[in-house]
Amino acid sequence: MSPSRTPAARTPVARPVVAVAGLGIESSTFSPARTEAPAFHPRRGDDVLTAYQFLASGTPLRDAADWRGALVGKALPGGTVTAAAYAELSDELIARIRGLGHLDGLWFDIHGAMTVESVDDAEAELLARVREAVGPDVLVSTSMDLHGNVSRELVRLSDLITCYRMAPHEDAMETKERAARNLVDLLTTGAPRPVKAWVPVPVLLAGEQTSTRIEPARSVYAAVDETEATEGVTDAALWVGYAWADEPRNRAAVVVTGPSRQAVTAGAERLAHGFWAARHDFAFVAPTGPLDDCLAEALAAAPEERPYFISDTGDNPTAGGAGDVTWSLERVLSRPEFKDPSGPTVVYASLPGPAAVDTAVRAGVGAVVTVTAGAAVDDRHAGPLTMTGVVHAIRHGDPHARTEVVLRVGSVYVVLTALRKPYHHEHDFTDLDLSPRTADIVIVKIGYLEPELFAMAAGWKMALTPGGVDQDLPRLGHHRIHRPMFPFDREMPDPDLTARIIPPWNE
Incomplete structure (x- = not known):
């Protein structure tokens, strides 16, 4: 015109x-x-x-x-x-x-x-x-x-x-x-x-x-x-x-x-x-750090700072992550603090594993099962993860997950899904007989916390973890965007x- x-x-x-x-x-x-x-x-x-x-x-x-x-x-x-x-x-x-x-x-x-x-x-x-x-x-x-x-x-x-x-x-x-x-x-x-x-x-x-x-x-x-x-x-x-x-x-x-x-x-x-x-x-909307540092701070948090939420940001399914990166969960389960069922209560949401879900469903609530899940799509950072635990809950019919299973491994309640699902609401947990408000640590594959989780979190930190939506943008390797572009070119002239x-x- x-x-x-x-x-x-x-x-x-x-x-x-x-x-x-x-x-x-x-x-x-x-x-x-x-x-x-x-x-x-x-x-x-x-x-x-x-x-x-x-x-x-x-x-x-x-x-x-x-x-x-x-x-x-x-x-x-x-x-x-x-x-x-x-x-x-x-x-x-x-x-x-x-x-x-x-x-x-x-x-x-x-x-x-x-x-x-x-x-x-x-x-x-x-x-x-x-x-x-x-x-x-x-x-x-x-x-x-x-x-x-x-x-x-x-x-x-x-x-x-x-x-x-x-x-x-x-x-x-x-x-x-x-x-x-x-x-x-x-x-x-x-x-x-x-x-x-x-x-x-x-x-x-x-x-x-x-x-x-x-x-x-x-x-x-x-x-x-x-x-x-x-x-x-x-x-x-x-x-x-x-x-x-x-x-x-x-x-x-x-x-x-x-x-x-x-x-x-x-x-x-x-x-x-x-x-x-x-x-x-x-x-960043919350303090950030490596996963191990986030876990250490969460474990050291005072009672009034719990539940302490940790965002597992690199594999966030609501930003485009595959949702099945096992890198973070592998490190959580390897920590000695969580090996015993009497240890600090941790909720981890979530990891897709349709075969693992099928095994748990067949065994039923209360059964001890050994299952392998994750890394079917994104195996660049860690391979499939094998876990032995007690089937805590089973839920069918979720529009995203299809079927959800909670497996208690030591003191960690791992949410496994047939298909990937984001966990944004309190009922996403309570529907699985989980109580995020009384947990010590809640780890969610997410970036910034959605409103219900934000309101629930007494403490919160974003873990800078690997995955398809890595928060460290320059290391991802963009090569087709128009340059110069901030923050890739921090000293670029005014456009x-x-x-x-x-x-x-x-x-």
Whole structure:
């Protein structure tokens, strides 16, 4: 769009027809794992709408439009998506959109960090296909995780684009509602397509270094709300980016949208400069150290500092780790303090091992079994781990783990799963007859603690362990990202943070 051109007004639509579609996953290119189509647990048709409370029958937003589900699939973070899985899901998504008939708008619900074999910008490629399917007049609103990656092409193909403003993502549903509501407002008022100001920021940091619980991210993201409140701005968004993929699009980014070119330009540049200025101040959200040091501190903790949580960060399945690295558990079980059942109570969650789970299920609760688990996918740091222990609990039917087993090995309660699963909620433990609140040490494959665990932890430290989402980014070996990039090039010159006005997709 040229500086002098005024966006064309549109005809208001009293009750627009809006489709919902998208595929979402964080994909670590540093993990040997591969993600197949079933991992996305796709919802189809009317079942898509049931995932969003704000679209429940009788809610104002549901009544404001004729909502039609196409296909939405969301996978746990993991490895690169196979070309076959992407083709299967995207082909079905496009076919379902084509089958919906006339559309006025489309809400594109994605994560933004999906890596596909031989594809560098999977979400933009998918949205380009969606555009071909829906025609030139349909407006698209894209909602994302703040750990997504925002290419110029993705912004060009979207009329509105936004992301979460909190890490942990306590505002995830609020963000999705904002994306859907802004789209409906645009359609029903007949306002012109928004002006979009995009600023790529050459910073790539781990989520654990950019949590909005602490400074400087707390203030950096507070400025997003302030920018959105500016006259002439519809929405403001700041993406940290996804650090564990090696792709040219990976970096932080800002997009501000709205009717005023001047307002969105000023807002985007303010946010970009604020993030860049704070780059040296970002630090891990909790104290960090080698695993052995974390264990020593946990064992020395006073009673009021327990339960003491340790994040096993390098194999975090909710950041893209394979989940089956045995390196940490091997070291925990080798420590003399935990050899006897009367030793300090430790809960370890978790390690996939379908054969081990089957053995424990056949033996039953109370049986003593010897099983081997882990390192079926990621064996770069340690091999499969053999353990002898008492079957403490068995649980079937979890949507992620499928079957869970707790094996007590000395004083360590090891959670084994048929399929990998993140442990974020207290009921994840209590459902397995475990009491994390009374444990001495709880070790979870996670980065920053999710809200329930954070509230439960009297002490906490992040162990810098190996895996597909290693927190030491420079040692991972990125070679395809644009350089210079902070922190890989710490003394790089100040970048050009001028806002780029991105024209509508069809210009």
